[in-house]
Amino acid sequence: MENTYNHKRIEEKWQARWAESKLFKVSADRNKEKYYVLEMFPYPSGKIHIGHVRNYAIGDVIARFKRMRGFNVLHPMGWDAFGMPAENAAIANKTHPARWTYDNIDTMRGQLKRLGLSYDWDREIATCRPEYYHWEQWLFLKMYEKGMVYRKESFVNWCEPCQTVLANEQVESGTCWRCNQPVLQKKLNQWFFRITDYAEDLLVYCDQLPGWPEEVVTMQKNWIGKSFGAEIRFAVAGRNEVIPVFTTRPDTIFGATFMCLAPEHPLVGQLSKGTDQEAAVNEFVDRIARQERTSRAVDQYDKEGIFTGAWCINPATQKKIPIYTANFILMEYGTGAVMSVPAHDQRDFEFAQKYGLKIIEVVRPPNPENRSGPMEAAYTGSGKLVNSGSFNGMPNDEATDAIVDLLEQQGYGKKTINYRLRDWGISRQRYWGAPIPMIHCPKCGIVPVPAKDLPVRLPEEAQLLDGGRSPLPELAAFYQVACPVCGDASARRETDTMDTFVESSWYFERFCSPRYNKGMFDTDAVNYWMPVDQYIGGVEHAILHLLYSRYFTRVLKDEKLVEHREPFARLLTQGMVCKETVRCEEHGWLGPDDADGEGDTRTCTRCGREATIGRIVKMSKSKKNVVDPEDLLSRFGADTTRLFCLFAAPPRRSLEWREEGVEGSFRFLNRIWRLVWAWLPQIRSVTAYEGPIEDLSDPLARLYRKTHQTIEKVTRDIEDRFHFNTAISAVMELVNRAHGIELTQNDALTASVMRLSIESMILLLSPMVPHFSEEIWEAIGYTDSILLAAWPSFRKDALVKDEITVILQVNGKLRSRLTVPADITEKALEEMALADERVLKFIDGKPVRKTIVVKKKLVNVVI
């Protein structure tokens, strides 16, 4: 140990030692209790940013803590390596997606290693490697056999000039992000996973995720969006067709004065055919199809529709009502058709007003205002039925069941349940993704690639075509294949690749046996390690990634490949790391190097114009507000950087990044260093004090007590609530207390208590600042890594105080304090309070109405 804290030397030294001794290597061991800590693996986008540091620091504290608590800890890391940014970078920098990805992985691995994170690097995986996606393709085939995968037509964002599909985030207010031309909707045949088969199961088990934040559970529930209602069949007047609709309000059926179909509804064309509406309807449907999804998604749009020329019969009233098609009806939800009740549904109300359709009130509010004139809005509350034939006077909630029962008897409908959740479309018309293992044969149709031919390798050397098009559909070496069934040489391989969410839906299971080459994973290993005991990641993945992972795990369970149903027992959603944005009118978002000045005024370095300081948002490359930890690492080292990220705020809170406090964390480590350096000769030759507290003089007894209190508090803060910030402040208090002890020569008792105190603070901090802790641990005489040491335990008797401070209030206001024996009786305490000089002064001779005595806390005198 040197006399000053040299972070660079220490961090290099211990990282080398850990790597050499394989300290973080772990294997399944049925005799030990396992603990699986996982941080969401990153997309290798280039460099680590401060948000990653925060995420991984949190995970590392938990992993190291659990290890010191005696668990067999699995803590792996890998790369979510397929995805569009690689293609974007390839276009922008004329590099290759694979090259770019592998280079980034190397850079980022190096950065993670420099942070001293306790990963078992032997388990590292990258999802873009065939050894990984081989098994994903294998599972795809299994799912196909089971009917869990199917094909249907669906829309993609299509840019005609670039001849490519665009992801939603590449569509900027309806136009292509690269060429600024309008984006079209193109219908393509695509692959889907039947996640809706599991909608109910995924929903039910939401309530059995006690380790998940409630807000995430709620988001999942809302996303699945179960609603109860009825499917009611409306006959088309004068034709044989019957149109089923889904409604959650069958009680309002007598008020259904028209019907609306989604523009994509197959009956729209048939119904209008031959009527004088035909041309107008076709024009409308075409126009909506063109603007749909892009502009539909951008902002609220006006309700618009057109009469189809056909009528249907309201089964309750037996009256003819017109059939419209309208832009706000979604084909994907329910049946794509709606019975419109303008009096009791706001959307229908607006539509009816616009097109002059009949509005019939069927639910009367309990206290109807004496309205004069027309309704101003739909009434969606409860009430009694009117204008509803034999149901008049019935409360509407009762009528819901009664009406469905009647309709069911008459063959017009039945109770149903609908989910908002849609099947998962996984086809991507992109290059940098896992190939879908399917073959299109002109004779046999769609044929799966035989399992023995897996993996279907992505040709890594292929170059992207101009405009960023996938080379796969034009690369004969890839798509040319003989049909595995009939041998037809003109069969064609599927050239779409899979959504990258597929890779991240099972990587946590792969980590259990990452090199296994006979299947997705080794069953024993997975059943030992899974589920993940603590999963940590950003809230931004609260819905899709987590839902897909839960779904995949169910599929695997039903395939008898795993035993668990839920992949993540506990989930910690880390708040986002934010930073202000700066924008120049001409040059767009400005990074720290593109803007001059500080505080409220910045100028663009390129044009000198004043830049606007934008909102504080999540760090992202595109907004140029990412903070690179590189600078902090070289100035202060990994330990300080980690410590500061943990100290700045509790994990769940979002964090506005500012660096001012880093120095404080660095000072704190230096302060400990000096303390240890000063006491090193004394404490080296003694063991930590274990004797009775009675033998200690006052300042030593206080330090001893503080030490045990700190152990208790830090343990609780880490274990129960992940409040590392308060854990760190507790240790700071202990360090401050220890600094107050006079350095005396040849006093074995003092040295021994000091050793206890120093050992404890180092152990408590070691999950957060591992290199620093190792160095001191070694200096005070230990030869094994501190990670192998047991987490300190506290002595209960050391927490018991014999004297306590009680506060005295008069009418709830603090007026005085008393130091009393801890075991004082309430009566004695009350007497002392009423005799207190300052209390008497405030009572001021007035009669005491009552006194409240709270044991060990306070006395409140009410006058």
Place this chain on the structure above:
RNA sequence: GCCCGGGUGGCGGAAUAGGUAGACGCAAGGGACUUAAAAUCCCUCGGUCCUUGUGGCUGUGCGAGUUCAAUUCUCGCCCCGGGCACCA
């Protein structure tokens, strides 16, 4: 619009079961050490008033309420962040 979070000093945050508001740290100011600086150490640090003291009043987004006692519970409102958003 609906559903979740959150609002506490100049700043990050603490107060874990309604019971001392502001722990711990940053910034700032003052002092010690030093030829000087850095580092370190000590002191002050919500506002306000005065008789300068274990001093009074006030103070946790705003307004009401429950309670002996509210940052904490209840109701209404404002602001910020996030999710969903024509889901019939």
